[in-house]
Ligand SMILES: CC(C)[C@H](C(=O)O)[C@@H](O)C(=O)O
């Protein structure tokens with residue numbers, strides 16, 4: 001088994017280093033190999049996803065990813081910006097199934113913007129389709145409009161599209177996940193406006209017939225954005241397209257108030273996966289040794305479970321993280337009165353010790 | 356001056372009736388004419404936006420709109436569903452500028468899911484482009500895919516598109532609005548992925564040069580969905596496209612916890628406008644006399660200010676609503692311990708009396 005380690009930019013290197021130490025201490029049988037990605041790769045090789053990095057990712061069983069991006073790359077042409085690396089990895093590895101849990105840890109209830117009773121015990125799993133939709137839909141570009149409100153004017157356009165088999169496969173992932181949880185799936189779309197969403201809903205209804213033990217309901221994306229704020233605990237498994245999933249999974253993550261704790265997994269049909277924290281590269285605190293490594297450490301646990309077939313090792317990491325939280329250690333992002341503030345490294349040390 | 360009164364479905368008739376009583380008591384010089392829209396119009400005429408209703412709306416200076424929709428129409432073909440009426444009105448009247456305030460009334464702070472200190476005093480103005488984007492972009496439909504992940508499979512597609520003048524005019528609306536407020540505009544897009552968003556951002560930067568006194572910043576839509584939860588009071592004027600605006604304006608409205616209080620206005624370039632509450636038709640409580648009419652009454656105030664050139668009358672309505680809240684009257688949606696629960700009609704009575 002082989003893991004590609006891609007720390008990336010900003011706090012990426014610091015947090016991935018701690019996850020690697022945690023993996024090391026478990027003394028499992030796999031090889032790890034690092035490579036540059038994002039802005040770091042652009043600086044060294046002129047491209048955010050160099051051929052060599054992509055090759056390493058492809059030949060590995062899993063990718064442990066930190067974060068990419070920095071304001072200083074904002075002015076580059078889009079194909080050269082750090083985020084293109086993550087889009088390129090998703091596309092080239094066919095990572096269509098994104099798992100984004102939004103969990104509120106008991107000890108961190110107060111970190112949320114929401115009143116404690118609304119958020120305590122939250123445990124949502126958002127399943128976002130990751131290789132289709134308007135993210136990758138062709139055609140797209142700029143042109144002179146020939147119809148619409150201002151024929152003759154410059155316009156830009158993108159194509160939202162989903163095919164039946166693309167919706168079927170992500171639907172099955174959601175129903176399978178729901179079987180292992182509360183047996184409820186909420187499919188989010190905008191079928192009152194979009195053709196793509198109407199097909200999405202139709203296919204979800206078809207797939208539901210294969211899972212008579214799982215309850216399916218449908219929610220419009222605007223309503224979902226509201227209900228997440230109003231009563232997040234009513235959700236269990238949510239399945240949605242790439243664009244709506246981008247927005248809703250971040251909203252749900254932020255509801256917990258502790259996005260520094262939330263891992264994610266992106267899988268293809270052979271369970272090869274990319275694992276990354278739900279937060280970004282946080283260039284403002286990079287290099288200061290204060291970033292929270294727990295989301296990345298928990299992403300490594302997801303990696304062991306989903307791609308490396310080591311569920312016991314995954315359990316060990318997850319319970320070590322729980323123990324560390326219970327012992328009162330906190331990085332700055334989740335710190336509150338009465339707990340002990342620690343840095344990235346100390347937090348990693350504590351997880352290693354707990355294992 | 357003429358107002359088209361379109362109550363629509365569900366609670367629409369009840370709440371619009373109260374707004375009409377409030378307008379009546381002001382004894383202003385304008386004509387009001389009612390017509391069916393949405394499911395009600397479909398039942399009577401076989402179409403959610405009959406020619407006669409559209410004609411009335413077009414020849415009026417303003418439309419006072421209740422709400423449309425009911426689960427029983429979910430199975431109709433999309434062109435016959437109630438929501439098509441609102442899309443048809445927006446398109447035919449060219450109502451490109453949607454104003455969606457998200458305001459937290461002092462007395463209603465506790466209705467919010469958010470902790471009081473995060474929400475007290477909230478006053479955001481979301482300006483959503485309303486006649487372009489993927490809502491109306493052609494081409495759209497179903498077909499057999501010839502490329503993508505599954506060539507040969509059935510697929511559905513929609514087109515996101517914006518032209519430079521469409522972005523310019525909504526941008527100017529936002530900058531003008533900001534001039535009357537805190538002189539800050541946040542433009543929300545997804546320029547790291549979408550061509551349409553890149554043009555959106557480019558044009559906003561161009562427009563900003565006309566408004567050197569207004570500060571412009573840019574935020575990605577996923578981050579905006581997070582920041583609204585984390586620190587909503589950091590926003591002032593937000594401008595965004597039709598699709599992102601649909602999601603973010605509902606999220607922002609729900610943050611206040613009192614969506615039954617929030618009006619909206621949709622204007623065209625000659626200040627003809629459609630005014631409606633931000634909430635929906637709530638078929639579950641329709642006909643029970645318990646719906647909150649205040650969002651509709653406040654929409655009537657916006658109508659007087661924006662389309663009918665009666666700012667004093669608008670002020671009178673708005674201060675009457677404040678007085679009624681201060682006196683402790685509440686409909687069920689905003690009721691809390693220690694306040695007096697009243698129905699739709701009593702709330703209308705109270706506003707009329709306060710005027
Ligand atoms: C960096 C960006 C392209 C990416 C996305 O939009 O998918 C990010 O927001 C995410 O959710 O992983």
Ligand SMILES: CC(C)[C@H](C(=O)O)[C@@H](O)C(=O)O
Nearest residue numbers: 192193222438439441442601
């Ligand atoms: C009813 C629907 C078509 C509409 C929209 O998506 O614009 C509604 O959600 C709104 O925001 O006014």
